[in-house]
Amino acid sequence: MNKNIKLKNAIIAIILTNLITVSLVVLLPIPFFGGKRLISKDLYDFTKRYDKLLKVENLIKNNYVDKKTIDENKLIEGAINGMVDSVGDPYTVYLDKQQFEDLLTQTRGSYGGVGIVVGEKEGKLTVIAPIEDSPAEKAGIKAGDIILKVDGKEISAKELEKAVSMMRGKEGTKVILTIFREGKGVKDYELTRSIIVLKTVKSQVLKGDIGYIRITSFDENTADEFEKAFEKLQKQNIKGLVLDLRDNPGGLLDTSVAIADMILPQGTIVYTIDTNGKKDVWKSDPQNINMPLVVLVNEGSASASEILSGAIRDFKAGTLIGTKTFGKGLVQNIIDLKDGTGLKVTIARYYTPSGECIQGKGIMPDIVYDLPKELKDKQLPIDEDPQIKKAIEVLMTKI
Incomplete structure (x- = not known):
């Protein structure tokens, strides 16, 4: 039974709290009578597992001094929150109605x-x-x-x-x-x-006929925006490309894969392995940008950014410049619980094409090139950014 099913079953168990009859509770200590099973073993084990939870709920409802103020829905929500929190993963969370709507809104832009x-x-x-x-x-x-x-x-x-x-x-x-x-x-x-407003892609032509594309996050529209930006740069006869993923915290896995597919030749972009050992693989087709590429990364490049930069590194399709990335190699799934709430659960770890899981480690760039301390707290124009200058310098040797 995978984690999703376990969590769903646990939530169902809590919702069913008020539907379990007194007679069933009475029968639980004696699941057999006259040599016959009164309830199935699975149901007995299932209910026994949550026996303590039911007892605590009943004790609160019957003994709390202001029991008229007790909101049963809040009791259930609190129990669900506690269950999910006990997993110990900050990315596995129960989302109330406002949080769930906020998350969906963010991915829409x-x-x-x-x-x-x-x-x-x-x-x-x-x-x-x-x-x-x-x-x-x-x-x-x-x-x-x-x-x-x-x-x-x-x-x-x-x-x-x-x-x-x-x-x-x-x-x-x-x-x-x-x-x-x-x-x-x-x-x-x-x-x-x-x-x-997440306008996630910006582009322009730099000196030396170098194209520059900055991706700030990966949402539903980012792949289309990237494709349009690259086509526009191609029409301006660029000879190389700087892809800026600095301070890009990630976003949608499918979006980063779609962009990787445009950039890379045929092969594995990324694969994931879930709690049951099931492996899912995302691949690219032969079509690719086929030009010198530099990717800028830093400690703010995470998750989907690391999927893209890790694949580029392993394919040797470009040079990574900057500082070590954040190190988030976990994949989350968002489950709609059909009542306005949701569950975000870590379902797998992802691995770069070479088989590396970067969770907690990050990706070390090919060329480590940090900003000077005196510039780190400043908003730098592109033509004054030392890391972009370094990227252009490296690209000029490959053109």
Whole structure:
């Protein structure tokens, strides 16, 4: 039985709490009578497993001093949250109606918030990357910053989705983030929420007839945007391409695979292995961009960005320049529970074509080239960015 089925069964068990009759509970200690089984062994084992949960619910409902205030739906939601939290994976979470809608909205391209993608790193709630042109980026929040509090309330990596929900809200409202940055200490940032519109692809021609495409995240429209941007650059007779994945926190697996398919020759792009050992493989066709390529990455490049950059590295289809990536090699599935809520569950690990799982490790670029410390907190124009200059330098040797 895979993790999805187990979790669904557990949720069903909780929902059925009020449907289990007193007679069944009475019969549980004696599943046989007169040599005959009164209930099936599977049903007996299933119900026995949740016996304690049922007892606690009944004790609360019958003994709590203000029992008239008890909301049975909240009891169920709390039990589900506790069950999912006990898995110990910050990416496996139960999503209430607001959180589920927020997540679906984000993958469609816009939402109200401050524009931060967060993840767990070394047990801390860490900024994977601020979204380009967002309130967070404009305020100076950087990849690698650690979020300690939201509006004065302490928050941890175990409460990842709760933190995301607290940071989102109506346009024009304010939220205060308490941030720790290595070498800088703790600082409060007061941010005004805005509508975060995810235009995920930007492109232009650099000096030396070098094309430049920046992908800020992978949503439903990104592959089409990338294809149009590349075709436009081709019409301008580019001789090489810089693909900028810095501070790209990831997004949809299928989108990163679709872009990899445009870039790479025939072969395996990525494969996943789930809890049952089932292997799923995504492959590319022979058609590819067939030109010198440099990929820029940093500690804010995560998940789908690492799938794309890892495949390019393993195919030797381009040169990776920058710093080690974030290291998120887990795949999540979003399950609609059909009542407005959802479950996001880690279902597999992904592996680069060479068989490497980068979870917790990240990808080391071919050329390690960090920004100088004095430039890290600045918004640099493209023609003044040392890493882009390095990318052009490397490409010029290959043209």
